[in-house]
Amino acid sequence: MAIEHDYFGIIATEPGGGVYWSDNIDVGEQSVSISLSAPDEDDIPADALDLAAAMILALEGFDLRSREAMLSEVDDRTSEVTEYIIQAVEELGESLPDVLVDESGDRDVDVIRSMTLLSVGFAPHQHNGDEAFAIFEYSLDADQLDGVLMVAYTSDGEVTGVTSED
Template sequence: MSLEHDYFGLVGDYWSETFEYADQRVEVVLDADADLVSIAALDVASAMVGELELIDDELRQAFVSQLDTKSSPVVRYLDTVLDPELEQADDIDAAIGRESGDRQVDALRSMSLVRVDLRPDADEPGDAFAEYEYALAPDDTDERLIVAIDLEREIVDVRFEG
């Protein structure tokens, strides 16, 4: 069965587009099986694409709120990428475009949103409906901070991948 959506067109297995905003190139991917998704879930996914910048800001604020928890994935990510012994330390320093005096906050605000994966078949509250992948100096490092949100934009998971 095929399914057509106003924004995504004919829904198959894979849809991808690159968006540019705030000096970032963000790849947005929709991974959907037409037999498993609803028009309502696709509408939520298209709204997330339209509000990419707003959701990005909300997620960065959530990252800042996790700085008080030393075992959080956000702190583990920052401890790794901000390590002065890291081979790419100069690239990381060059990627931090702000200097407020709080290096961790500056790093979070300087990260690039690299990719957004939309999964409209995960359409229940608490399901990972979308994953936002962030990196500081993404061309020079492999470390990623990934946050999953549900269709109501509640964070369901934050993880550090390196």
């Protein structure tokens, strides 16, 4: 079977019943990998696909909100955002200025502003809940750093947290 949607087109069902769709879209000057997956086609309400499509169409605004969420955590010296920035600065060393898009004098702001949105993953089966409906994944320099920061959103468009992953 398959699901048909105005934005996503035909989303094929995999042999185990799960669904997966992906594409790359341009956001500003960067190409972002977008994916949508669910373990079972029957768990995806139609309005969840509409919501995912709306979030994709408003990706620049969600990107800004994600960066604001990261920035709100830099005052907490034990936050994963702060730890990511410290680790990235240490790993990049003298090449840090090469990856910064602007140097304002506030290292934390400069790092967050310079991060690249790599991908956005949607879990439409987690619609209308507290679980992550969308995960935005960022890196300061994906070629040189292993770690990423991830900003999670509920289906209501609320940020639920910022985490890091190696």
